[in-house]
Amino acid sequence: MKKENWTCLTEIVLLGFSDFQSMRELLFCLVLMFYLMALMGNSLILILTIFSPTLHTPMYFFLCNLSFVEIGYTSTISPKMLVNLLSDNQNIYFWGCGCQMCFFILFGITECCLLCAMAYDRYVAICKPLQYPYIMNLRECAMLAAVSWAIGVFVGLGQSISIFTLPFCGSNRISHFFCDLMPILKLASTNTYKNEVAIATITVLFILVPLLLILFSYILIISTILTMPLAKNRRKTFSTCSSHLAVVCIFYGTCIVTYIRPSSEYSTDSSRFLALLYTVVTPSLNPIIYSLRNKEIKSIKAAFMKSVTRKQIFFTE
Numbered sequence: 001m002k003k004e005n006w007t008c009l010t011e012i013v014l015l016g017f018s019d020f021q022s023m024r025e026l027l028f029c030l031v032l033m034f035y036l037m038a039l040m041g042n043s044l045i046l047i048l049t050i051f052s053p054t055l056h057t058p059m060y061f062f063l064c065n066l067s068f069v070e071i072g073y074t075s076t077i078s079p080k081m082l083v084n085l086l087s088d089n090q091n092i093y094f095w096g097c098g099c100q101m102c103f104f105i106l107f108g109i110t111e112c113c114l115l116c117a118m119a120y121d122r123y124v125a126i127c128k129p130l131q132y133p134y135i136m137n138l139r140e141c142a143m144l145a146a147v148s149w150a151i152g153v154f155v156g157l158g159q160s161i162s163i164f165t166l167p168f169c170g171s172n173r174i175s176h177f178f179c180d181l182m183p184i185l186k187l188a189s190t191n192t193y194k195n196e197v198a199i200a201t202i203t204v205l206f207i208l209v210p211l212l213l214i215l216f217s218y219i220l221i222i223s224t225i226l227t228m229p230l231a232k233n234r235r236k237t238f239s240t241c242s243s244h245l246a247v248v249c250i251f252y253g254t255c256i257v258t259y260i261r262p263s264s265e266y267s268t269d270s271s272r273f274l275a276l277l278y279t280v281v282t283p284s285l286n287p288i289i290y291s292l293r294n295k296e297i298k299s300i301k302a303a304f305m306k307s308v309t310r311k312q313i314f315f316t317e
Contacts, residue, residue, distance in 0.1 A: 008169035011091040012187070016084050016177035016272070028085040031276075034284040035078040041287025042067035058136040059125070059240075062118045063290060065145050069114060070283040073107035076100055077279045081177045094168070097179040102160035104178065104279075108255075109206050110152030115248055116210035117144040119217040122241040127224045155202055162198065166190055176272050178279070211252050218245065243290045250285065254278040 017027055049055045049064040080100070084090045092100070124135050163181065166188040174183040181199055185192045221241060228234045254277045 008167070008189075009094050009172045009187075011093055011172060012097045012179065012184075013173040014080075014084055014090050014092055014177055014179075015173055015175045016081065016090060018090065019175075024085050028082060031078060031082055031085065031280055034280045035074060035082070037284035038070060038074045038078075038280075038287075041284060041291075042070045045287050045290065046071075058121050058141045059118070061141050062114055062121060062145065065148070066111065066114050066118070067287065069107050069111045070286055072103065073111065074280060074283040076103040076107065077178045081280075084177065092179070094164075097184070098160050098164040101163070101179045101181065101184065102156045104156075104180075105159050106152040106156030108152075109155045109202075110148050111251065112207055112210045112255075113148035113151050114145070115244070115251065116213050117148060118244050119214040119248070120144070122244060123217040123221055125240070126221050126237055151206065155206060159198070159202065163188075163195060166192065166195070176275070178275070180271070180275065182271075207252075207255055211248075211256075214248055246289050247286050250282050251278060254282070 017024060020027070045067040046064055049060045049067075077100070080092065121136055121141075125132050128135065159181070163184060166185075167190050168187055169189045171187060174180075174187065176183045185195055185199075188195075218241075222238075225234050225237050228237065254274050258271055258274045258278070
């Protein structure tokens, strides 16, 4: 087959939630609310972390990266979904679908790696407190963040290119609200076994392995905490990693249910509702979780809001 005949489709139809016509307005309001919460919450963490010297620590450095990832992650999906919920034209250009998939994978894989790096940071802080300033220095943190982003870029580009160079000459309709891997693969006019193996391999390497490393880190963390003599110290120490643990449970819980299963059991009807959780809801919850559990962010946020209020009073007088 000649290269110019590889791609017959010029557009892909994202059916999304078109079979729930009576709920489209409600879904639009909910998605918009969570999207704005994600943008405002993660942007606030970015601002506070960058402009507050007391938050210039490894933990908040990774949190800053995570907030940027969350903004990009949900912005890759939510705007197009919001347009489709209010419009009868639910088409997306073929190249636009490829870009959406690329950024979706990029930010998703980067988040998995960053969560693993944050678990390592908590492990060093709790299990090796005296060595923490030397191990988690600026160079080490920058390297961990750079490797996380590099893996995300490499996997995102590699997977999107390998999928979108397949021949697509049949149906162009998928029952999903964004260009996810398995629904797009089902449109391909060729055997996709190699692509499915590649997806399974990447899932194990960059989703399951980071999760196992996180779990191993927390086994060591909990065993160290249990050796502390005072219950007050144990609670205080565990509270420093409880926010991260909550975010890991929410993010990985939905990812595992969605992606770590045989393709024969894949159902777009169930997966699109699960996808709403990790593409729209989770990015809006993470800032809330970190704000509730971290005294530094709460105090600086209060000071920031107080400063903004004073400026508003000053300009209105």
